[in-house]
Amino acid sequence: xxxxxxxxxxxxxxxxxxxxxxxxxxxxxxxxxxxxxxxxxxxxxxxxxxxxxxxxxxxxxxxxxxxxxxxxxxxxxxxxxxxxxxxxxxxxxxxxxxxxxxxxxxxxxxxxxxxxxxxxxxxxxxxxxxxxxxxxxxxxxxxxxxxxxxxxxxxxxxxxxxxxxxxxxxxxxxxxxxxxxxxxxxxxxxxxxxxxxxxxxxxxxxxxxxxxxxxxxxxxxxxxxxxxxxxxxxxxxxxxxxxxxxxxxxxxxxxxxxxxxxxxxxxxxxxxxxxxxxxxxxxxxxxxxxxxxxxxxxxxxxxxxxxxxxxxxxxxxxxxxxxxxxxxxxxxxxxxxxxxxxxxxxxxxxxxxxxxxxxxxxxxxxxxxxxxxxxxxxxxxxxxxxxxxxxxxxxxxxxxxxxxxxxxxxxxxxxxxxxxxxxxxxxxxxxxxxxxxxxxxxxxxxxxxxxxxxxxxxxxxxxxxxxxxxxxxxxxxxxxxxxxxxxxxxxxxxxxxxxxxxxxxxxxxxxxxxxxxxxxxxxxxxxxxxxxxxxxxxxxxxxxxxxxxxxxxxxxxxxxx
Amino acid sequence: xxxxxxxxxxxxxxxxxxxxxxxxxxxxxxxxxxxxxxxxxxxxxxxxxxxxxxxxxxxxxxxxxxxxxxxxxxxxxxxxxxxxxxxxxxxxxxxxxxxxxxxxxxxxxxxxxxxxxxxxxxxxxxxxxxxxxxxxxxxxxxxxxxxxxxxxxxxxxxxxxxxxxxxxxxxxxxxxxxxxxxxxxxxxxxxxxxxxxxxxxxxxxxxxxxxxxxxxxxxxxxxxxxxxxxxxxxxxxxxxxxxxxxxxxxxxxxxxxxxxxxxxxxxxxxxxxxxxxxxxxxxxxxxxxxxxxxxxxxxxxxxxxxxxxxxxxxxxxxxxxxxxxxxxxxxxxxxxxxxxxxxxxxxxxxxxxxxxxxxxxxxxxxxxxxxxxxxxxx
Numbered sequence: 033x034x035x036x037x038x039x040x041x042x043x044x045x046x047x048x049x050x051x052x053x054x055x056x057x058x059x060x061x062x063x064x065x066x067x068x069x070x071x072x073x074x075x076x077x078x079x080x081x082x083x084x085x086x087x088x089x090x091x092x093x094x095x096x097x098x099x100x101x102x103x104x105x106x107x108x109x110x111x112x113x114x115x116x117x118x119x120x121x122x123x124x125x126x127x128x129x130x131x132x133x134x135x136x137x138x139x140x141x142x143x144x145x146x147x148x149x150x151x152x153x154x155x156x157x158x159x160x161x162x163x164x165x166x167x168x169x170x171x172x173x174x175x176x177x178x179x180x181x182x183x184x185x186x187x188x189x190x191x192x193x194x195x196x197x198x199x200x201x202x203x204x205x206x207x208x209x210x211x212x213x214x215x216x217x218x219x220x221x222x223x224x225x226x227x228x229x230x231x232x233x234x235x236x237x238x239x240x241x242x243x244x245x246x247x248x249x250x251x252x253x254x255x256x257x258x259x260x261x262x263x264x265x266x267x268x269x270x271x272x273x274x275x276x277x278x279x280x281x282x283x284x285x286x287x288x289x290x291x292x293x294x295x296x297x298x299x300x301x302x303x304x305x306x307x308x309x310x311x312x313x314x315x316x317x318x319x320x321x322x323x324x325x326x327x328x329x330x331x332x333x334x335x336x337x338x339x340x341x342x343x344x345x346x347x348x349x350x351x352x353x354x355x356x357x358x359x360x361x362x363x364x365x366x367x368x369x370x371x372x373x374x375x376x377x378x379x380x381x382x383x384x385x386x387x388x389x390x391x392x393x394x395x396x397x398x399x400x401x402x403x404x405x406x407x408x409x410x411x412x413x414x415x416x417x418x419x420x421x422x423x424x425x426x427x428x429x430x431x432x433x434x435x436x437x438x439x440x441x442x443x444x445x446x447x448x449x450x451x452x453x454x455x456x457x458x459x460x461x462x463x464x465x466x467x468x469x470x471x472x473x474x475x476x477x478x479x480x481x482x483x484x485x486x487x488x489x490x491x492x493x494x495x496x497x498x499x500x501x502x503x504x505x506x507x508x509x510x511x512x513x514x515x516x517x518x519x520x521x522x523x524x525x526x527x528x529x530x531x532x533x534x535x536x537x538x539x540x541x542x543x544x545x546x547x548x549x550x551x552x553x554x555x556x557x558x559x560x561x562x563x564x565x566x567x568x569x570x571x572x573x574x575x576x577x578x579x580x581x582x583x584x585x586x587x588x589x590x591x592x593x
Numbered sequence: 594x595x596x597x598x599x600x601x602x603x604x605x606x607x608x609x610x611x612x613x614x615x616x617x618x619x620x621x622x623x624x625x626x627x628x629x630x631x632x633x634x635x636x637x638x639x640x641x642x643x644x645x646x647x648x649x650x651x652x653x654x655x656x657x658x659x660x661x662x663x664x665x666x667x668x669x670x671x672x673x674x675x676x677x678x679x680x681x682x683x684x685x686x687x688x689x690x691x692x693x694x695x696x697x698x699x700x701x702x703x704x705x706x707x708x709x710x711x712x713x714x715x716x717x718x719x720x721x722x723x724x725x726x727x728x729x730x731x732x733x734x735x736x737x738x739x740x741x742x743x744x745x746x747x748x749x750x751x752x753x754x755x756x757x758x759x760x761x762x763x764x765x766x767x768x769x770x771x772x773x774x775x776x777x778x779x780x781x782x783x784x785x786x787x788x789x790x791x792x793x794x795x796x797x798x799x800x801x802x803x804x805x806x807x808x809x810x811x812x813x814x815x816x817x818x819x820x821x822x823x824x825x826x827x828x829x830x831x832x833x834x835x836x837x838x839x840x841x842x843x844x845x846x847x848x849x850x851x852x853x854x855x856x857x858x859x860x861x862x863x864x865x866x867x868x869x870x871x872x873x874x875x876x877x878x879x880x881x882x883x884x885x886x887x888x889x890x891x892x893x894x895x896x897x898x899x900x901x902x903x904x905x906x907x908x909x910x911x912x913x914x915x916x917x918x919x920x921x922x923x924x925x926x927x928x929x930x931x932x933x934x935x936x937x938x939x940x941x942x943x944x945x946x947x948x949x950x951x952x953x954x955x956x957x958x959x960x961x962x963x964x965x966x967x968x969x970x971x
Contacts, residue, residue, distance in 0.1 A: 111640040130647035360971040366938040368922055386922040386938055393970035394881050435846055437870040546843040578877035583840035
C-alpha cells in the first residue's frame, strides 16, 4: 500500500502561500483522502439555508467560479482522492496537476506529500513546494520502513473518518450539520498536526521545522517568504546571485539576528564549525580574518556564510571602517510611522530614525561623524546604529570605481568609436586570493602593512625602484593591450614621466574597467588608499571616476533591481 | 520563451473501448503508457468536467478541457471528449489555456448545432483542423480556420505580462521607441488624444491639463501603454534635480549596443556625434549634492554636442542613473498639533508640489527654515 501526501497551495493574492495540505493514499482499500488542512468548509445544512433571506436579485450561478473563493473547497474529498492518488509509474517524480486556477504539486512515492499552489505562482515557488513535499516524503518513507509509522497514522485517520461519517449520518437525519472529520483527526494524529504545522508555517514565516514521529527532523525554508524587502519577495535568481556573491575574502558577514538568538535556533546536532563562525563573526571583520579567527578554511567560511544567507540569517557587506561611505538606500522606508522607526527608538532611546536617516542623505563617511568632543561611548553607539541600519537594509555603501577612457584623437575621430573600449579588450588577469595578508586596525583600512611580495598575482614582482630594463619591458608589455594612440596619450601625461608612477599605472591597468572598486584594488595589490587616490589624480585626464554601490553585494540591499 | 506545442490530440470515451485517443497529430506521439497514466485527467469524472486541466507526467505536459454532453441519443446517454495539447514539461503553458478552453467551447457548439463530433464523416475533418492548428500556432501564434460554411475559428496566443505599476500624476511617460512606429488608429480614443502630448518631459498632470482629458483617464491610458512596453516612466526634469549613478552605468562601457543607442539619442540635433568619453564623464559627474545646473557649469565643454535633457532622459530610461528625491519628515511636533499629513517621509517633493500646486522653490523655502522638519534624500 502506498500513500500520497499532497499539499494544495493557494491563497488569493498571496502567490507564495499554500492553499492547503492534503494527504492521500492509494492501496487495497482504494483511494482515500487521509487528511486535509484547512478543513473544507462544512456543506450548507438545509436548516441553515432556510433561515437566510433570499436575495431577489441574486443569479443562480452554479457554473461560475468566483475568483476569490477558496480554491479547493470546490473539490470534494472523494474527487481529491481520485485525482491525487496517482499510478505507480508516477512515483518518485514530481507530480504537478493544474485544474482551473488551482495547482497541485506533490511527490508521489510510497508516501506522497504534495503542496498545492495558486495556478500562476512562480515556477520557483512550485519547485520549492515540491522540494518540501519530497523531504517530508523521504522522512515518512524512512519512518515507515523503520516502524510502519505511516500505516499506523493512516489507520488512525481512516478510523476517525469512519467514526465521524457515521455520526454525521445520524446527525443529518435529524437535521443537524455534517461535521468535518479532519477536525477530529488533529488531536489524535501527530502526522496530521505536523502537516497542519507545515501549512501554517508556510503561510506565515516560510520556515518549516518538523519532527516526523518526534524523531526525524525535516527543515525547509521558502526563500520567497524569508527574503522580503517591503512587500515584495526576492526572486530566486536574485537569491542565487546573492549566494554567488559570497566569494570575496575582503567582504564581511553581517548577522541579522543577535548571536544568542541565532545559536538558540540551531539544532542540537549542528556542525561545530557553524557555532564557531557565529561566535567569531563581526561586522568589522572580513571573511579572511574570520577564517583565521575561527580556525576554518576560507572555503568553509564561504559555504557556511552561504547557508546563513540562504536562511535569511545574514547578509554580506563590506567590513565596517571609518572610511566607508554610506548613503540612504533608495528602497529604505523612511516613514515616520513605520515599524522600523518604532523599533529604532526603542533600541536607541533619545534618537529617532528619520533624523538619523537624514544624516545619510548625502554620502557620508563614518569618520565624518567623529568629533574630538564626542565621548567614545557615543562613537560606539553610532557604530551600533549603523549596523542596525545595515541589518534593516536602510543604508547602502558607496565605492569608487575607475574607468580608463582616452580622449579621442583629432586625426582619427571616427575610428575611435568603432574600437572596443579598453574594458572589452583587456582580458582580465585572474585575481585570485592572496595567500596571506595582514591588516591593520579595522577602523582604518588605510593602515595596512605590506606583505612580502610572495602573492601569486600581485604585480609586486616588478622590482621596486630603478629604471631597470626588466621593469621597462614589463611596463611596455602591460601597455601593449592599448592602441598606439592610447599609449601615446598616456605617455604624454606629465605624471608618466616618472617611471614609478607609470609602472604603477601599467600594473593596475586591468582594474580600470569600472568593475573593481578602490577597496578591492587596495586588498589585492596591497596598497594604501592615499597611494591610489594620488595615482588617480595624476592620471585624471584619461580616467573617469564615479561612485556607486557594489553590484556584487547590492543584491542584499536592493534585491528588486 | 516560445510556447511550442508538440502534439494536439482528440480523446473520447468510446462506448465499448473506454477512454482512448481517437486522433493525434503528429501520430504516435502520445505513448500507450503515457495515456494510461494520465487518462483519468483527460476523460474525467463529472466533477472535473469543463475545467482546464494541466497534468505533468513523463516529461510532458498535457493541457485539456474535458467536455460532457448529455443526451439520450448517445450510447451511454453522454458524449465525453477532450481536445488537448501536449508540450514539453518545462514549457510555460499559461498562454495556451485560453485557447484550449475556447476550442472546447467551439467543439461543444459544433456538436450541439450539427452533431459534428458524433457523426463519423464530420469527425474525420478534425484531423486536418488539428494539423493546421498545430502548424499555425507554432509558427505565428495565431490561427484562423473555417470549419464549415457557417463557422470559423479564431485563435491567438496571448503572452501574459507583469502587472504595470500605478501611474502617479507626477510621473513622466516617455516612448521607448520612436513614436512613429505605432499606428495611432489602433489605440483607443483616449490614448489617441493624449499621444501627441507624451514627449518625455510632460508629467501626467500636465498632459491631463493640456490634452483636456480627465486625470484618472490619463493615468489608466498611460498604465496601459506601460503594460505593453510602449512607454516607460521617468521623473519630472528640472535643473535643480539631483541624480546619481547606478552600477549599470558601466554598461555604457561594456555594451556596444547601449553605447550606440545612447550616443545617437543624446547628441544635439545637427551636431557631430558626441564622444563616449564626454557622455560617460557627464553621467559620472552626476552625484548626490550636484544639481543638473551644477553639471552644466562644470562640464560645459562636454555639453557642446550633448543635449542635457535627453542625456538625463536616456540615463533614467536605461537605469544608468537614478533620481534622488527629497522627502520631508516632521520629527518634532507639538502634542496638540495635528499629525503631519504630507511630511511623513512617504511623499516626495515632486508629489507634494504636484498635489498642492506650490513650486519647488516655495516648498524649499518653507521647509528649510522649519526646525521641526528634516529632509531625507533617497
